[in-house]
Amino acid sequence: MIRTPGAFIRSGLLVVLAVILQISGFDQLHLLGGAIDLIPLVVAGMAFYAGSTAGAVAGFCTGLLLDLAVGQNLGASSLVLTAVGYGVGRFSDQRDISHGLLPIPVAAAATVGYLSAFAVVSFMLETAPQVSALILRDIVIVTLLNVAIALPFFGLVRRVLRPVLAAELLDRRRRRREVQPAGPIGLRGLEVKR
């Protein structure tokens, strides 16, 4: 990502919008016994298109804003979302992400990772006497809902970030696997080594 004021404004807008929409709207919008969680989606989306460092920063800021807005322990969400953003960013750094359906598994992994890790951190921090197994069901439902909106949401994130993404990153995302030369009998893998 090109470090320009525009990039920070766009990224910041995305994060703020996601957090406010989440705590004011989507959190109260129950579908199938769960609610869509935009937080891991926005972090994963930004990391997916902007890389690991930007993803980690976005995760930290999103977590911090979320903790500030809802009044929970500062740092818990930041810690988890930083890891999520970094992880998704590293995945996009190392892999070809040109496949159109890749946001779906990325969103699923990010959501599961975020919810699971946050549950673990909260469990360690809180003094809850017992934890219901229903949180597992909740994780599954939220993941399914997030997967359902992953493609349009990642498309939106990409549209917002596109002007500020570095050219090399855009090139990297456009890059396709090079066509391998065929062998002497027209089959790949039978090339004559020189």
Add this chain to the structure above:
Amino acid sequence: MYDKQVVRRRRAALGVLVGLSIVLLTASFGNGGGVLHGFQSAAQTILSPIEQGASRAFKPFRDLANWVGDTVSAKGKVDGMKKDLAATRQQLAKSQAAVRENQQLQGLMNLHRRADFPQGTGAIAARVIARSPTVWYSTIQIDVGRGDGVRVDDPVVTGDGLVGKVTDETGGTATVTLITDSSSSVSAEIVPEGSNGVVQPAVGDPNDMQLNFVQKGRDITVGQTLITSGFASGRLESLFPRGIPIGRVRKVDANELELYQRVHIQPFADFRRMDVVQVLRHRGRTPVPNPGTAAPGSGGP
């Protein structure tokens, strides 16, 4: 792919962010009412108007989604409530059956207290355990039998009045042929007028019985009561003792061409809803022990 500087910068950024998170976490735990709390409160104050606006703007969508969710949830609740309703209906049916049974038992008690009820008879209470499904053969099965002292031709009554007689018996059960059966005939008397006749059924309509062979010229009016006449002529004796109420005069057919007049009777007993009956027997009759049955009267309520 990346030079070492980029890698180092990336790792450094990650380390700084994770470290900051842990510091924040530790600080927010160790300093509940300190600077961080004030910072958090300030952030919430700033964000709250935005959140309120967003919440209002989002309300139609939220309502729509919640409506969909509620509809889906309501469908699930409907299924659960249907089950509850079915269970409640069963309970209601049981309660109503118990109330009806109670009324019938109360009626049986009152029947015996009537002054005109045949004296010298004992009663065996019985529960109806089966009914004939056809209108042509009006019979019921009761849960008392020979072992309880029940004999063929014993009259059977409910709290309302006569319903039939025992036509078959086993050790523990008996078959009662109702007076609505096509083969049934009961000698009866209209009180207080005193006209005698024979009560016969109109097959298919248990609420319309006929008192036949009533002499013309008798002043029979609608509403008069019909009881068993219990005649005894030499060795001939009616199966039904005198005084068991049968029904009420509903209509009188005065056909000029016939020798007798026909009286339509509305029976007192509700033949469609009998749960408990009593078998009348002469006092002093001892039950015949039957190894296959329980103690006398144990089948009744």
